[in-house]
Amino acid sequence: MQLQKQASRLDKLMASRLWKSIFRSGRGASTLHRSMAIQQNVFLHILPTKVRRRMLNFDATWYLGTLTLGTFLLLVITGILLMFYYHPSVPQAYADMKDLRYVVSSGLFLRNLHRWSAHAMVLLAFAHMFRVFYRGAYRPPREFNWVVGVILLLVTLLLSYTGYLLPWDQLAFWAITVGSNISSAVPVVGHKIHFLLLGGNLVNANALLRFYVLHTVILPLAAVLFIAVHFWRIRKDGGLYVQQSEPARETAEEARADENTQQVVVKQ
Amino acid sequence: MRALNKLWNSWRGLFRDPIQPFGIASVLLLVALAIAPAKDHFSEWHYYQHGYLRLIKNRRDAAVLQRHFEPGIHQIWLPDLGVVDRCETCHLGLTETSLGDIKMEPYSRHPVIPHSMQQFGCVMCHRGQGVATTVAGAHESALSSDGPILPAQYSEASCGQCHHAPLEGTPTLNQGRFLLARYGCVRCHTIKLPDGTSMQPADTPPPLSHIADKTTREWIYAWLRDPKSYAATATMPNFLLSDNDARDISGFLIANSVPEPGDTATLKPPKAGGSVDPTAGASLYGESFCASCHAMQNAAGNVVGGDLGPELTAIGTKVKPEWLTAWLRDPRNYDAGTPMPHYRFTDQQLALLTGFLESKTNTDLLANVHLDPATPAQIAHGKKLVEEYGCASCHEIRGVAKPDNYGPELSQIGSKPVAQLVFVKGMPETLPAYLSTKIKHPRIFGPGLHMPQFSFTPEQVDALTTALLSLTDRSVTLPAKLQIPTPQQTDYEPAGKAGQLMADLNCMACHRINGHGGTMAPDLSWEGSSVQKQWLDAFLKNPNTLRPTLIRRMPKFNLTDEERAELTDYIMTAYQNPDIDRDAMPLSGYSPDQVEHGRELFYGKYACQSCHMVDPAKDKGYIGPPLTEVGSRLNAEWIYLWLKNPQKLRPGTIEPNHDMSDDDARALTAFLMAQKGAGSQKTGTRTASVSASGTKGAGE
Numbered sequence: 002m003q004l005q006k007q008a009s010r011l012d013k014l015m016a017s018r019l020w021k022s023i024f025r026s027g028r029g030a031s032t033l034h035r036s037m038a039i040q041q042n043v044f045l046h047i048l049p050t051k052v053r054r055r056m057l058n059f060d061a062t063w064y065l066g067t068l069t070l071g072t073f074l075l076l077v078i079t080g081i082l083l084m085f086y087y088h089p090s091v092p093q094a095y096a097d098m099k100d101l102r103y104v105v106s107s108g109l110f111l112r113n114l115h116r117w118s119a120h121a122m123v124l125l126a127f128a129h130m131f132r133v134f135y136r137g138a139y140r141p142p143r144e145f146n147w148v149v150g151v152i153l154l155l156v157t158l159l160l161s162y163t164g165y166l167l168p169w170d171q172l173a174f175w176a177i178t179v180g181s182n183i184s185s186a187v188p189v190v191g192h193k194i195h196f197l198l199l200g201g202n203l204v205n206a207n208a209l210l211r212f213y214v215l216h217t218v219i220l221p222l223a224a225v226l227f228i229a230v231h232f233w234r235i236r237k238d239g240g241l242y243v244q245q246s247e248p249a250r251e252t253a254e255e256a257r258a259d260e261n262t263q264q265v266v267v268k269q
Numbered sequence: 270m271r272a273l274n275k276l277w278n279s280w281r282g283l284f285r286d287p288i289q290p291f292g293i294a295s296v297l298l299l300v301a302l303a304i305a306p307a308k309d310h311f312s313e314w315h316y317y318q319h320g321y322l323r324l325i326k327n328r329r330d331a332a333v334l335q336r337h338f339e340p341g342i343h344q345i346w347l348p349d350l351g352v353v354d355r356c357e358t359c360h361l362g363l364t365e366t367s368l369g370d371i372k373m374e375p376y377s378r379h380p381v382i383p384h385s386m387q388q389f390g391c392v393m394c395h396r397g398q399g400v401a402t403t404v405a406g407a408h409e410s411a412l413s414s415d416g417p418i419l420p421a422q423y424s425e426a427s428c429g430q431c432h433h434a435p436l437e438g439t440p441t442l443n444q445g446r447f448l449l450a451r452y453g454c455v456r457c458h459t460i461k462l463p464d465g466t467s468m469q470p471a472d473t474p475p476p477l478s479h480i481a482d483k484t485t486r487e488w489i490y491a492w493l494r495d496p497k498s499y500a501a502t503a504t505m506p507n508f509l510l511s512d513n514d515a516r517d518i519s520g521f522l523i524a525n526s527v528p529e530p531g532d533t534a535t536l537k538p539p540k541a542g543g544s545v546d547p548t549a550g551a552s553l554y555g556e557s558f559c560a561s562c563h564a565m566q567n568a569a570g571n572v573v574g575g576d577l578g579p580e581l582t583a584i585g586t587k588v589k590p591e592w593l594t595a596w597l598r599d600p601r602n603y604d605a606g607t608p609m610p611h612y613r614f615t616d617q618q619l620a621l622l623t624g625f626l627e628s629k630t631n632t633d634l635l636a637n638v639h640l641d642p643a644t645p646a647q648i649a650h651g652k653k654l655v656e657e658y659g660c661a662s663c664h665e666i667r668g669v670a671k672p673d674n675y676g677p678e679l680s681q682i683g684s685k686p687v688a689q690l691v692f693v694k695g696m697p698e699t700l701p702a703y704l705s706t707k708i709k710h711p712r713i714f715g716p717g718l719h720m721p722q723f724s725f726t727p728e729q730v731d732a733l734t735t736a737l738l739s740l741t742d743r744s745v746t747l748p749a750k751l752q753i754p755t756p757q758q759t760d761y762e763p764a765g766k767a768g769q770l771m772a773d774l775n776c777m778a779c780h781r782i783n784g785h786g787g788t789m790a791p792d793l794s795w796e797g798s799s800v801q802k803q804w805l806d807a808f809l810k811n812p813n814t815l816r817p818t819l820i821r822r823m824p825k826f827n828l829t830d831e832e833r834a835e836l837t838d839y840i841m842t843a844y845q846n847p848d849i850d851r852d853a854m855p856l857s858g859y860s861p862d863q864v865e866h867g868r869e870l871f872y873g874k875y876a877c878q879s880c881h882m883v884d885p886a887k888d889k890g891y892i893g894p895p896l897t898e899v900g901s902r903l904n905a906e907w908i909y910l911w912l913k914n915p916q917k918l919r920p921g922t923i924e925p926n927h928d929m930s931d932d933d934a935r936a937l938t939a940f941l942m943a944q945k946g947a948g949s950q951k952t953g954t955r956t957a958s959v960s961a962s963g964t965k966g967a968g969e
Contacts, residue, residue, distance in 0.1 A: 099398075100400065103406065104400075
């Protein structure tokens with residue numbers, strides 16, 4: 002009785018104009034409705050409307066791309082929280098590390114989560130690239146997405162490098178000193194690049210500020226942009242890559258199951 | 270292989286259904302999210318705060334303590350000093366006066382100190398990592414730039430960051446600083462002080478340019494091999510030279526020496542037949558108060574005497590008699606910078622003293638030293654060694670330039686990061702441990718080191734380490750409001766003929782005048798306001814000790830009458846306090862009633878006899894100087910002002926300030942001025958010396 006009443010109230014809500022103005026695809030389990038649910042949503046429409054069920058298995062991709070995205074999201078969340086406690090200034094930066102360590106509630110956990118996620122993201126991005134390479138998934142028509150991926154890898158590495166300076170300890174200072182000196186080795190414009198990167202000739206307050214802005218604004222925006230393109234291209238290039246030489250189906254049942262998945266629409 | 274396969278299969282099994290890994294990841298995230306706040310809640314400082322509450326729960330003063338207690342992290346923030354201290358988060362009883370009985374850390378009370386904790390925090394003195402809220406983080410952090418906590422025996426180092434003048438409460442630090450100057454550490458190592466000056470050495474290493482006039486190559490060799498074998502109190506350290514190196518250096522020094530006219534003198538032997546008292550030399554040594562500065566080993570094997578000059582136990586083995594005579598006649602001919610005063614000895618006295626000192630020998634020292642004449646190659650090698658070991662940092666040596674900054678500068682050694690230090694296996698890797706080990710065993714840190722081996726006692730090593738640890742970055746970067754001005758060393762020198770005489774007698778080696786000079790003897794800046802002229806004249810003729818318990822005494826210089834008159838006049842005229850009219854009160858003629866009232870105050874209200882004596886038969890006061898003859902020695906006005914406020918006349922004197930009324934001070938002055946002593950006419954004679962010793966500044 003109660004349940005029925007609730008259900009009718011829900012039906013009423015979903016029939017309302019407000020609801021329909023947000024979820025435009027309408028209700029129903031038909032293939033059309035389910036494809037519309039993906040296509041009409043700004044967040045989901047960059048994903049393929051159809052995925053083979055087999056492609057969702059761990060074996061198919063090892064989830065490397067998804068995990069890379071997961072660590073990126075984790076980094077964004079913890080990064081924003083860390084920004085509440087961190088001042089990119091010479092007298093404060095290191096003291097803020099100490100405060101996170103000793104007095105901020107769960108501050109150490111927050112910082113460690115950010116740090117380990119960053120390491121994991123670099124590792125996963127490389128693993129993702131190797132897997133794509135050895136599976137031959139970069140071949141046309143996916144050659145453009147490969148290039149986007151390479152850009153994303155560079156952005157990831159730059160994020161990692163700029164974040165390294167922010168604790169403002171000896172390790173950070175010398176790592177960035179050495180790292181930025183490498184850029185001076187570029188012929189002709191090397192010293193200009195070095196100066197541009199640090200905002201000076203030495204790692205100091207300007208460099209700290211530049212790296213902070215790069216780390217928290219410019220590079221994350223670039224990453225989001227390229228991630229969107231990357232995902233969009235997956236959809237446009239025919240979904241997740243299926244290896245050309247599929248292993249023979251061992252049983253008829255398996256083959257049939259595989260056929261069925263062709264029609265499955267992912268509920269995201 | 271099979272096991273590996275199995276593992277792989279179960280791993281795959283885990284991810285068969287896409288929903289499974291999602292579930293697992295979610296559970297892991299939930300667990301992590303639960304652990305983080307739990308770790309916060311069970312943190313160390315929570316544990317200690319609960320412990321504190323348990324501790325105070327059943328005490329009588331629980332209500333007060335409870336009220337003072339606030340849960341949470343406490344901190345002292347001093348932006349000027351760059352200090353953030355969270356020590357009080359766990360050390361909860363630091364300022365609770367009623368917790369004196371608690372010995373358990375971290376709850377015990379802090380001993381009373383002259384500074385407020387809120388103004389200075391904890392790490393200013395104790396070091397350690399103030400921001401940390403864990404025991405290990407705060408106390409043992411070796412990675413942090415703040416370093417670990419300072420061991421208790423070096424605590425005084427922290428006082429020295431701001432206080433550059435000696436403090437009463439920091440004997441170890443004071444001694445350490447004294448040793449840095451006394452043992453010539455600062456001759457090789459520059460130590461710049463925050464006010465821009467450098468620490469100055471307080472030793473007097475002899476010049477070596479004319480050393481052949483003074484001693485033999487054999488003695489130099491034995492001394493170089495081990496200075497302690499010649500004199501137990503030798504201040505020169507052992508350079509741990511090989512036999513050949515000592516041979517070559519001694520060869521070079523002798524070959525390099527040029528004779529200086531006047532460095533040697535021979536006296537006619539005393540007239541034959543003249544009866545000479547065999548103990549006359551020893552008596553003269555005693556009468557001249559040589560022992561105020563020089564030590565000598567007595568029959569019991571104890572080294573007795575001052576340490577301002579070299580020990581003389583085996584002086585006869587060291588110096589040539591003709592040099593010694595010339596030296597005693599006028600030390601400045603050989604060494605213009607010596608602190609030894611120019612005594613006016615007669616030829617007969619010179620002969621006596623030379624004879625006495627030459628009899629002090631140690632025949633074992635040179636018994637096995639046989640040196641062949643040095644070859645040119647050895648001499649050249651000797652010179653090279655002299656340059657390598659930086660001998661000229663201390664000694665003037667002809668042809669060898671004084672090296673600039675021979676040793677590393679130590680101006681901020683107390684803040685040296687541990688990462689920049691080299692440690693020997695097995696030693697604790699901390700800065701204090703490094704410093705004390707370096708002082709004890711300078712050469713163990715690697716080959717090719719030149720720092721010599723000193724032989725300090727463990728207390729001296731601690732003192733030196735403390736003094737070095739006080740030289741921190743912080744002492745340089747202190748905000749202006751916390752800087753304590755150091756007493757400025759002036760370059761005052763007395764002028765005129767008397768000035769020349771005082772320079773010749775080297776008065777300023779012991780006495781301080783107008784902010785310049787030694788600290789061994791009383792400050793003479795206001796001597797003219799303080800003493801009576803007749804007394805001063807008699808004192809200079811035959812100085813008696815004012816304090817019989819002291820070993821150090823003013824020497825007798827055998828001044829001529831003219832010299833004495835010159836000196837007395839100068840002191841009485843030049844060294845006056847502009848605020849004191851010394852004739853404001855009469856020297857005598859006080860009414861008997863007033864004297865009697867003063868006596869009652871002396872023995873009754875103020876109980877002066879507990880430190881001073883007026884009647885040697887009755888009084889037992891030994892802390893202050895005897896006052897039996899004070900009426901013949903001091904001016905009445907000085908006594909009066911002294912009684913009113915002793916610290917104003919002599920800062921730091923232990924004489925208590927009684928905040929006396931004018932009447933009391935006047936009566937006491939009358940009583941003291943009546944103490945003319947039995948031998949007031951004989952003050953200058955030796956017989957009256959002990960009992961007649963009045964005071965000089967009634968409580969210096």
